Amino acid sequence: MTKMKIAFNWASSCGGCEIAILELGTKLVDLANKVDIVFWPAALDYKYSDLEAMADNSIDVAFENGAIQNSEDEHIAKLLRAKSKLLVAFGACAYLGGIPSLANTTNRDGIFASSYKETPTTVNPEKTFPQTKVQVREGELTLPEFYNTVKTLDQTVDVDYYVPGCPPVGEQVSKVINQFVDGPLPPKGAVLGASDKSLCHECKRIRTDGKITKIVRTYQTISDPQKCLLEQGVICMGPATRGGCGSICLDANAPCRGCYGPLPKAIDQGGKMLSALSSIFDAQSEEDIQKLVDSVPDPLGTFYRFSLGRSLLRRTKP
């Protein structure tokens, strides 16, 4: 029996998803016995030319993590799509845009200005910015084109399945990869390795009447680890986020930040959380409501921390 061919690739990412796969540890050996990993630039010495040389649809399943932020990301994503029977958006960046998609609150010029000019520790007196082409003595050097808007994988190519998480939690990674090997697979477009219910379902904390009288940052309070964080004024994205991660952040007394993305029937994760949170403000007058609103310093960044790329509005007005 021929072994299944799988591939792992990364686009604009932090590398965490790759580490999540590496953290399978010895299970990787079991996996290697069942499949052939034919492309994995992060861990093994594969080059793009190896990918280009493959026949179309020769890879059974490709797991791509990272968001699409530049022309290289886009090119390789398209290549990977052509070479693979099934393409999986692995991790929050590929699925939702992830943290990179917060770049959609600005554009290339804004990011370059910030990174190459304005940050206090930058020393760049000649104001050199990255160029797509530059002539040097040895010839021409090229860099990928940096895009103004970060895209999710499925805004770039056709995607078959999604695995949420930043990164996907260890147990889920193993289960998902083995699901592709052993089957059966749900219909195309399904989200794997996560629950269809929100994090609140797994969270062990106690909820009472649930009205919010104040909003604080995590450092501004000593929270009770047994009680719901939202009721204590700490914004927890749990209600609007898929579970399946085992609520590890909550167990470490940190609020959920939404990395597993929206629930199946939610058309926009940020909008849903905004509605849920403000609905339970314990405020009746416009003045009291405004006070609570003022204590949420960055609604966009808070509610769309991982999902701006996939949100309804996708980016700020340029």
Place this chain on the structure above:
Amino acid sequence: MKRVGVFVCHCGLNIAGNVNIKEVVDKAGKQQDVVFAIDHKYLCSEPGQALIKDSIRQHNLDAIVVAACSPAMHEPTFKTIAQLSGLNRYNCEIANIREQSSWVHDDVGEATAKAHITVRQSIRKVRLNEPLQPITVPVTRKVLVIGGGIAGIRAALDVANGGYQVYLVEKSGTIGGRMAQLSETFPTLDCSTCILGPLMVEVYRHPNIKLLRLSKVEDVKGYIGNFKVRVRQEPAYVDEAKCNACGECAKACPAQVPNEFDFGLTWRKAIYTPFAQAVPPAYVLDAKNCLGLLPQACGECKKACDKFGTSCMDLDAWPRIHDLEVGAIIASTGYELYDATKLTEYGYGIFPDVMTSLEFERMLSASGPTTGEIKRPSDGQTPREIVFIQCAGQREPETALPYCSKICCMYTARHAMMFRHKVPDGQAYVFYMDIRAGGKGYEEFVKRCQEEKGLLYLRGRVAKVYEENGKLIVKGVDTLSGKTVQINADLVVLAVGMIPSSESHELASKLKASLDANGFFSEAHPKLRPLESPTAGIFLAGAGQSPKDIPETVAQASGAASKVLGLLSSPTLEREPTVAQVVGELCSGCGICLSLCPYDALSLNAEKIAEVSEALCEGCGTCIASCPSGALTLRNLTDEQMVAMIEAIVE
């Protein structure tokens, strides 16, 4: 896949005059799932309705859109036609192309373009409508009336005479309310107790009325037709049935307290009867002011009752809990007076000779603190100069009550007249802003008062009342003459405003009945539904809903009773099924929706999944908007339908 029929109404020229009907029909006919589209001059008419019925049958339609006037006009009509033609009535949508299109846009092009969109929206919605059946709930054919004043009495009698069991809950030891405290009533100067008394007795004797005195509503669960009410009845320590009101207990009682019936102008004993004609005609032991029951410190009342009376006392009695099941609740909790000490300019509470209108009323009463004689509280002398101040602390949105209490002009006129009768050589002054005398015979009565010798009406306000040399100096203004006025009065009476009874706030939250900005029970609609709360099954009567006089109170009470009789006329009740629904597989039990429901219709079950009580849900949809999982949906106004309508608009 639905087969949708679209019917576009001309409404004579109301729509056809400013909307291109043919274009609307044509465009509608091209929409997805529309298999038939036609117009008609008057769809609500008999031939129009026949056209709809025939078309449904001929073209095998399973959903219709009627593009016509506002749904507020004929939605029920068209829904019924749909139902009679074999459709589920919830497969009928109305597109408002008259009030919100034809009548409001200048240009035919504009109005027509908008009509297209409105029709398209309705088509997209109806395609996704589910067929629904009304929710049937059983009706418990018993009624609770809260508050035993004239409103509660009238309502209880009317319902009881209609053949149903009534529980009349009253917080004090007797029914009768404010009317029992009145001496006479305007404009006829009837003796109040004389006309109230027989009604009170009728209540007590009525086989269908169970009177629970010293009782308060502790908890209300359930919904229209099916309320479960817990009532807590404090002990009277006297057996109502056996007591013959001989009064021996009171004679023996050593504890004296200010009599609240007379607003503290007289004393009563700790064991007492509220007033002579109290119903039930039995004494009450006021445990708070008794020298002590646990342990028993005195017991003289019981000794006297055992020796001279009917031996009907039990000093070891406990509160009783009554768990009542009723189908409707009438709230008739009445009013109190605004706290006159807040009106610092008038000196109430500082100068003993400044009284409120109800205190003066008690003084007028033959059974009151002075057996009907008018005396100054300070020295017991007969006042010769008396000042009545109308609108005291009312019609003043900045500093006191913003509203008018409706009855003060009338009772002040009566008070002034009574003063003149009892003190023929006295002089009465009435400071007024306006005279509101709209009831039957009211204007004539006030006219008489204004023409009475020794009674002077001054149009103006009083700036201050203070004491000097044993007299009350009243400084005011007479706007008709343009002069400031100073009266050295012996007695000042303030017509203070009516405020809702102090328990109404707590009761309203138990009933889940809304209160208005002034704390009175809200009515479902100020013009067309003044007898019921927006909360289904709760009805309103009397001053608890808004200040009013006795004829209006009685009318409202009878009206509320008739509504209740209508409700109870059938053993079952149908509720609109367009309510909230939980998709269990998507619900995580986060609980965010729970605190949002104004009707407490949401709860978490044993599996920590949200559940909607369909009978309690009124279908507002606020829980749906807050659900972060999309697990909550509103029947026939789902998020999918909302998105379809949004897309129909922006295409």
Place this chain on the structure above:
Amino acid sequence: MIAAIEVEKRFEPKIVGFLCRWCSYAGADLAGTSRIKYPPNINAIRVNCSGRVDPTLVLKALASGADGVFIAGCHPGDCHYTNGNIKTLRRFKLLQKMLDQFGIERERVRLEWVSASEGERYARVVKGMTEDVRSLGPLNWKRTVEAVA
């Protein structure tokens, strides 16, 4: 000879409206029965209560091509369902702050209280909002996003 006259097409804003059936929809109907004229740019979706309006639906309208969104409910204290309008206000205020971050002008998303007796006020509010959004120009969100790829 008839000269062809070129009429420059004025931008007509497309505004999605959510009107609560008890107050604002009735107020809009009253404007109709009173024959008060106003521009046709707001298309009303009738909801039972303004509390039904999920901010996500506002975002959906804007993302789908609306130039503005208009939400109308009962005056505080008048809500048929006790205080659904207050819940709308809470959501609206937070949404407003977030829309600021997205760069969507405040005039484009508006919450108003219109009672069933305020037909004239409804017309005035519609006129005002239509003109405000007209002077801001089209939002064209999809095209805006695509243009900044």
